[in-house]
Amino acid sequence: MANLLIIDDDKEIRTMLGSLFEDNGHDVTLAEDGEKGLKTLDVNLPDLVITDIIMPEKEGLETIREIKRNYPGIKIIVISGGGNLDVKSYFKIAHTFGADASLAKPFMPSELIILVDELLQS
Numbered sequence: 776m777a778n779l780l781i782i783d784d785d786k787e788i789r790t791m792l793g794s795l796f797e798d799n800g801h802d803v804t805l806a807e808d809g810e811k812g813l814k815t816l817d818v819n820l821p822d823l824v825i826t827d828i829i830m831p832e833k834e835g836l837e838t839i840r841e842i843k844r845n846y847p848g849i850k851i852i853v854i855s856g857g858g859n860l861d862v863k864s865y866f867k868i869a870h871t872f873g874a875d876a877s878l879a880k881p882f883m884p885s886e887l888i889i890l891v892d893e894l895l896q897s
């Protein structure tokens with residue numbers, strides 16, 4: 776069991792991933808953008824963060840950089856369907872900022888579960 780923070784401005788994806796990982800026995804915190812996600816770190820430090828990239832207030836790339844700067848031990852998985860740039864370009868930047876893994880939307884829930892398990896064991 777681990778402590779997960781899931782950041783995505785898409786409510787459907789957010790709640791779907793929340794139930795998915797709660798059903799897998801994890802403690803899950805949900806946030807709708809990077810700003811709100813970062814605020815939760817002060818009170819509840821996660822083992823792993825799953826974050827979207829394109830979000831209002833604070834997008835995912837900046838969020839990844841801030842999390843890794845302050846808490847380098849937290850694992851980060853970035854999920855995105857792309858935006859102004861294609862998804863590969865976003866993921867390249869995300870990995871530069873310290874993301875540990877990336878997964879393009881849409882994905883199968885099982886793909887994300889496998890990634891999470893791998894990172895938690897590494």
Ligand SMILES: [Mg+2]
Pocket residue numbers: 783784785827828829830
């Ligand atoms: Mg988004």
